[in-house]
Amino acid sequence: MAARLAARLGGMLVVVWGAATLAFLVLRLVPGDPVDIMLGVEGQASPEAKDAIRADLGLDRPAFEQYLGYLGRVLRGDLGRSYQLRLPVTEVIGQQLAATLELVAASVLFTLVLVAIGAVVFGGRRSRPVVGALELIAISSPPFWIGLVLLAVFGFGLNLFPVAGADGVTAVVLPAATIALPVAGLLGQVLAAGMADARAQPFALTALARGVSAERLVLRHTLRHAALPAVTLTGYIVGSLLGGAVIVESVFGRPGIGRVTLAAITHRDLPVVMGVIILTSVVFVIVNLAVDISYRLIDPRLALSAEAIRGVR
Amino acid sequence: MRLIPSPRRVLATLALVAGTALLVSGCASPQSGAGASTPQAGGTITFAVDVDPVGHLDVHSSQLDINAILQRPVFDSLVSQNADGSIVPWLAKSWSISADGLSYTFDLRTDVKFTDGAPFNAAAVKANFEHIVAPDTQSAQASSMLGGDFYAGTTVVDDHTVRVDFTQPFAPFLHNAAAVQLGFYSPLVLAASADKLKAGGPGISVGTGPFILSSYTPGSELVYTKNPDYNWAPDGAAHQGAAIIDTLDVKILPESAVRTGALTSGQVDIIGDTSPASLAQLGAGYTIISTQSPGVPYSLFLNVKRPVFANLGERLALAEGFDLDAAVKGVFQGRYQRAWSILSPGTPNSYDASLEGSRPFNSGDARALLDAQGWTGRDSEGYRTKDGKRLSARWISYTPVAEDNASLAALIQDGMKKIGFEVKHDVLEPGAYLDAYLAGDYDLTDWGYLSADADILRSHLGTKGFQNASHVSDATVDANLAAAVATTDPAKRAELYRALQQYNADAIATLPLYVPEYSLAAGPGIGGVTVDINGWPQFSAAYTSR
Numbered sequence: 046m047a048a049r050l051a052a053r054l055g056g057m058l059v060v061v062w063g064a065a066t067l068a069f070l071v072l073r074l075v076p077g078d079p080v081d082i083m084l085g086v087e088g089q090a091s092p093e094a095k096d097a098i099r100a101d102l103g104l105d106r107p108a109f110e111q112y113l114g115y116l117g118r119v120l121r122g123d124l125g126r127s128y129q130l131r132l133p134v135t136e137v138i139g140q141q142l143a144a145t146l147e148l149v150a151a152s153v154l155f156t157l158v159l160v161a162i163g164a165v166v167f168g169g170r171r172s173r174p175v176v177g178a179l180e181l182i183a184i185s186s187p188p189f190w191i192g193l194v195l196l197a198v199f200g201f202g203l204n205l206f207p208v209a210g211a212d213g214v215t216a217v218v219l220p221a222a223t224i225a226l227p228v229a230g231l232l233g234q235v236l237a238a239g240m241a242d243a244r245a246q247p248f249a250l251t252a253l254a255r256g257v258s259a260e261r262l263v264l265r266h267t268l269r270h271a272a273l274p275a276v277t278l279t280g281y282i283v284g285s286l287l288g289g290a291v292i293v294e295s296v297f298g299r300p301g302i303g304r305v306t307l308a309a310i311t312h313r314d315l316p317v318v319m320g321v322i323i324l325t326s327v328v329f330v331i332v333n334l335a336v337d338i339s340y341r342l343i344d345p346r347l348a349l350s351a352e353a354i355r356g357v358r
Numbered sequence: 359m360r361l362i363p364s365p366r367r368v369l370a371t372l373a374l375v376a377g378t379a380l381l382v383s384g385c386a387s388p389q390s391g392a393g394a395s396t397p398q399a400g401g402t403i404t405f406a407v408d409v410d411p412v413g414h415l416d417v418h419s420s421q422l423d424i425n426a427i428l429q430r431p432v433f434d435s436l437v438s439q440n441a442d443g444s445i446v447p448w449l450a451k452s453w454s455i456s457a458d459g460l461s462y463t464f465d466l467r468t469d470v471k472f473t474d475g476a477p478f479n480a481a482a483v484k485a486n487f488e489h490i491v492a493p494d495t496q497s498a499q500a501s502s503m504l505g506g507d508f509y510a511g512t513t514v515v516d517d518h519t520v521r522v523d524f525t526q527p528f529a530p531f532l533h534n535a536a537a538v539q540l541g542f543y544s545p546l547v548l549a550a551s552a553d554k555l556k557a558g559g560p561g562i563s564v565g566t567g568p569f570i571l572s573s574y575t576p577g578s579e580l581v582y583t584k585n586p587d588y589n590w591a592p593d594g595a596a597h598q599g600a601a602i603i604d605t606l607d608v609k610i611l612p613e614s615a616v617r618t619g620a621l622t623s624g625q626v627d628i629i630g631d632t633s634p635a636s637l638a639q640l641g642a643g644y645t646i647i648s649t650q651s652p653g654v655p656y657s658l659f660l661n662v663k664r665p666v667f668a669n670l671g672e673r674l675a676l677a678e679g680f681d682l683d684a685a686v687k688g689v690f691q692g693r694y695q696r697a698w699s700i701l702s703p704g705t706p707n708s709y710d711a712s713l714e715g716s717r718p719f720n721s722g723d724a725r726a727l728l729d730a731q732g733w734t735g736r737d738s739e740g741y742r743t744k745d746g747k748r749l750s751a752r753w754i755s756y757t758p759v760a761e762d763n764a765s766l767a768a769l770i771q772d773g774m775k776k777i778g779f780e781v782k783h784d785v786l787e788p789g790a791y792l793d794a795y796l797a798g799d800y801d802l803t804d805w806g807y808l809s810a811d812a813d814i815l816r817s818h819l820g821t822k823g824f825q826n827a828s829h830v831s832d833a834t835v836d837a838n839l840a841a842a843v844a845t846t847d848p849a850k851r852a853e854l855y856r857a858l859q860q861y862n863a864d865a866i867a868t869l870p871l872y873v874p875e876y877s878l879a880a881g882p883g884i885g886g887v888t889v890d891i892n893g894w895p896q897f898s899a900a901y902t903s904r
Binding site: 127130197299 | 620
């Protein structure tokens with residue numbers, strides 16, 4: 046067990062290292078000199094001044110040396126300083142992390158509630174196709190548009206929620222709903238299809254013949270069968286929300302990692318981009334682990350088959 | 359100061375749908391009446407803007423317009439510039455200029471305090487000007503406003519008298535001294551936290567102004583509280599003493615449709631950087647203040663070092679070849695004026711109105727000019743050719759391009775295509791843009807540049823100008839620019855700038871397109887908001903009766 050855990054942790058580290066290395070390489074391949082971009086078209090620094098800035102940032106050293114130096118600092122927990130903001134990267138990300146986590150948590154909560162209503166409550170009913178159509182509309186609507194419509198109706202029209210900012214619980218409702226609607230549509234479709242498949246299986250007929258109620262059949266049996274792909278998708282979505290909520294953040298004027306990342310990429314603020322990539326890869330790795338663990342809880346056969354494979358070996 | 363276009367990550371269709379959604383919501387939330395207009399003390403005014411200057415809050419090094427707008431409540435200047443361009447006393451009671459034009463001596467007010475308690479005096483002026491020119495500050499704009507290479511130093515004459523010296527006469531100095539870029543940080547901040555000025559925030563962005571920055575959430579909100587001790591408003595300002603409102607709350611709402619909706623629903627009081635399309639959506643009861651931006655209007659810069667624009671013929675063909683009047687009228691719904699000169703009408707003591715109407719749309723003439731240059735062949739797409747080469751110009755733009763400017767570009771491309779001249783528009787992200795720009799690998803590029811002094815032409819038309827995107831190099835132009843910066847005689851300066859505008863109108867190094875405006879819209883019950891020469895809001899006298 047300890048060996049398996051160690052192997053798993055090692056694998057996770059390799060993923061994070063790989064992400065950081067790939068990001069480092071890619072950021073050096075794209076055109077654009079960080080110092081030129083920092084100064085802009087209006088910047089009138091002399092070549093000497095530019096060289097001084099370059100030396101100050103360590104950009105004058107060979108790429109491989111920069112890479113090794115960077116890895117060394119990351120291992121010591123130092124993500125460097127932002128070129129643009131002149132603040133430690135940990136502080137730049139830290140300032141925005143709370144708002145992002147709040148948004149992700151609320152979005153996941155909303156998603157689960159919507160999916161529970163759409164797929165579980167309506168699953169198998171005659172009205173399910175109507176819910177399915179609504180889900181398709183939610184999936185195919187651009188988040189930007191959903192955000193504006195929600196704002197127009199609940200923010201501007203009914204004045205129920207503040208337009209902008211991140212203070213208080215009410216400020217997170219509309220942004221989280223904007224993210225949750227299409228995600229819930231997608232998960233609902235996946236889950237409903239899985240449950241329909243499961244219901245067609247002989248075991249479902251057996252259970253019903255045993256006198257199991259329709260509700261119990263859903264909760265104990267078909268939901269479990271359908272849950273695996275939905276859980277995988279949820280894990281992926283949670284991971285990508287971390288840096289990927291930029292549209293929602295800008296519609297609602299919310300602080301967050303997404304906008305920080307966008308600005309950092311356009312300004313070639315390499316330390317911040319690298320910091321976000323490392324953070325995202327760590328979150329993905331952790332979410333992936335959680336998804337794997339939940340697989341075994343949802344479907345005990347997986348654990349059994351793993352034991353069986355080891356037994357053969 | 360680049361006129362930053364507001365970011366629009368939206369497809370046109372989406373904007374249309376969103377606009378409809380907002381119209382629907384507008385019906386659901388009536389905001390009635392013109393609002394009571396009795397000023398009452400206290401309260402909060404909420405001001406929504408499109409972007410915040412995250413990481414660029416240092417007034418001495420930032421080049422962002424939005425930073426100048428958002429820091430003005432906090433930072434005062436030696437003098438103040440009225441909307442008509444005239445200069446009045448502010449933190450300096452009076453000043454004198456030496457006969458040779460090399461020294462400016464300022465007699466400072468004695469009752470001014472920074473909001474952290476430090477006194478404002480000659481030493482504070484010296485510390486700030488030294489901070490601007492210090493290499494670590496990496497200042498481009500503020501340091502050039504302080505004279506750049508012409509700046510010799512600042513001397514404390516006595517506690518409240520300070521002298522600024524130049525190596526050669528530098529006429530724009532008084533105009534520049536009124537700008538927030540030459541505003542004053544508390545010397546305590548400069549001594550203790552100079553490395554944090556770019557990040558900014560409460561306790562860092564500390565000046566003598568009518569407001570104190572009390573909280574800053576990057577990307578989201580800036581909150582200012584009034585400075586109760588403030589008693590040093592510019593001479594002749596309508597409102598003297600402390601601000602009327604208690605709190606100014608600035609919200610960052612990047613999407614134009616969201617700002618408009620927030621205003622019409624009463625969730626914010628004032629919106630800034632408002633496009634003509636949004637203004638058209640506002641009904642009665644809203645106060646709209648639009649100001650033509652001084653400086654260089656939004657223009658196309660023709661790179662005269664490249665073959666396609668090396669000769670006057672092709673440059674003239676571009677100037678006459680498409681219907682700019684109709685394009686500007688259509689794109690900006692008749693709200694913006696078409697530009698005729700490389701200087702905006704609002705630039706103090708310099709604009710040459712005689713250029714208006716001087717080169718009207720004339721596609722026949724443009725065609726003849728191109729024929730005369732030998733572009734007589736035609737390729738399969740209908741473009742002109744010479745020796746088998748297509749007549750084509752590469753236009754590079756810095757992303758994001760404002761929606762209105764993108765529409766204008768499309769109309770220009772379309773008009774030029776009709777006379778067989780291909781204009782390829784490459785919208786590049788900053789890294790790629792700067793690579794192309796610095797290498798001179800473009801035929802056209804575009805921007806407008808705000809400046810309250812015509813000396814801005816020195817960087818745009820001077821051989822060594824750092825914004826000389828046209829790569830103009832002309833001895834007479836350089837001599838006129840040098841003479842204009844060195845004379846303090848207004849009539850003489852105006853004469854020289856007229857000659858420079860005439861030069862550009864003849865040589866078409868720059869093709870001015872339209873005169874941008876800064877527009878504010880205030881909701882019912884909001885009053886007292888004034889604007890400076892740039893059209894930027896001043897909140898000292900603002901009040902809310904909501």
